[in-house]
Amino acid sequence: MKNITVIGSGTMGNGIAHTFAQNGFNVSLVDISNEALQKALQTIAANLDRQLKKGTIDEAAKAATLANIKIYTDAYAGASDADLVVEAATENREIKLKLFKELSDLCKPEAILASNTSSISITEIAATTNRPDRVIGMHFMNPVPVMKLVEVIRGYSTTDEVTNSIMELSTRLGKSPVEVNDYPGFVANRILMPMINEAIYTLYECVAGVAEIDAVMKLGMAHLMGPLQLADFIGLDVCLAILNVLHKGFGNPKYAPCPLLVNMVMAGQLGVKSGAGFYQYAAGSKDLVVAKKFWN
Ligand SMILES: NC(=O)c1ccc[n+]([C@@H]2O[C@H](COP(=O)([O-])OP(=O)(O)OC[C@H]3O[C@@H](n4cnc5c(N)ncnc54)[C@H](O)[C@@H]3O)[C@@H](O)[C@H]2O)c1
Numbered sequence: 001m002k003n004i005t006v007i008g009s010g011t012m013g014n015g016i017a018h019t020f021a022q023n024g025f026n027v028s029l030v031d032i033s034n035e036a037l038q039k040a041l042q043t044i045a046a047n048l049d050r051q052l053k054k055g056t057i058d059e060a061a062k063a064a065t066l067a068n069i070k071i072y073t074d075a076y077a078g079a080s081d082a083d084l085v086v087e088a089a090t091e092n093r094e095i096k097l098k099l100f101k102e103l104s105d106l107c108k109p110e111a112i113l114a115s116n117t118s119s120i121s122i123t124e125i126a127a128t129t130n131r132p133d134r135v136i137g138m139h140f141m142n143p144v145p146v147m148k149l150v151e152v153i154r155g156y157s158t159t160d161e162v163t164n165s166i167m168e169l170s171t172r173l174g175k176s177p178v179e180v181n182d183y184p185g186f187v188a189n190r191i192l193m194p195m196i197n198e199a200i201y202t203l204y205e206c207v208a209g210v211a212e213i214d215a216v217m218k219l220g221m222a223h224l225m226g227p228l229q230l231a232d233f234i235g236l237d238v239c240l241a242i243l244n245v246l247h248k249g250f251g252n253p254k255y256a257p258c259p260l261l262v263n264m265v266m267a268g269q270l271g272v273k274s275g276a277g278f279y280q281y282a283a284g285s286k287d288l289v290v291a292k293k294f295w296n
Helices: 011-022 034-054 059-067 075-079 093-106 122-127 160-172 188-204 210-221 227-234 236-250 259-266
Strands: 003-007 026-030 069-072 084-087 112-115 135-140 149-154 176-181 279-281 288-291
Touching: 003 011, 003 075, 011 026, 011 034, 011 059, 011 069, 011 135, 026 075, 034 059, 034 069, 059 069, 069 075, 075 093, 084 093, 093 112, 093 122, 112 122, 112 160, 122 135, 135 160, 149 160, 160 176, 188 210, 188 227, 188 236, 188 259, 210 227, 210 288, 227 236, 227 279, 236 259
Parallel strands: 003 026, 003 084, 026 069, 084 112, 112 135, 149 176
Antiparallel strands: 135 149, 279 288
């Protein structure tokens, strides 16, 4: 595998492109928004500068990584030569089903089509394509260049050959892949999202404030980040979309999203990417400024 196409250049897409490019792959980064692509290139350059400062890469590696990435707004130009496509577009079932149908028509027959979806069924995505046996979940964690885990999700029809090749590829990227089966939320989000939702309910029911809830989980459970701050980093719209998939997929009310989360998403308070969520952020920065007050 040499040519990798990443579809979607948002929070995850830019990190996935960065990681493949840094490991010597030719990366085509595709987005419907040219603005998102430009922002992604800036983010990748800034993150490479951070690695440079830390001494984990040198100037030559930074230049080589950037040279390995080409950007496209036209999926055909970006994906027709791909050996592997990693889709990281918006977490929306209709968008992904449409994208995979188009990708299966325009990619080489031997190309593997992977999705970075947090929760949408790989089996359902695969069924829209002409190669369900070559469709798989490749679920990277945020921030991609730093986090070790890749949750590798086998759809109902995914072959051993494709699964083994994605496990090996993830290892070549310096990641630690873990193979799981395709049920709503897979493993990571089936466990993480109910915890985040419960933290939001704890706030909604005035049991404690934002900073207090996060402090309990950081100090008491040795979590590096509290669940509300983590929700801001993931994106509250993404959290809501995943909870809706769990709720619908299992038909169990325990996954129903907290009404406060629903309200915040409707109000456009999406966390770091919108500048405000459970915390307020300085413009264009991930640096946490202040925990918001939800009640007196
Ligand atoms: N945010 C996280 O922490 C996280 C972690 C793991 C997995 N994921 C998953 O990764 C995927 C992307 O999430 P994100 O947080 O990067 O979203 P995001 O909103 O930051 O970015 C999504 C990008 O997809 C683009 N897009 C939408 N439709 C497109 C199309 N048809 N073709 C090309 N580009 C398109 C948008 O313009 C946008 O730039 C989702 O499936 C999400 O569930 C997210």
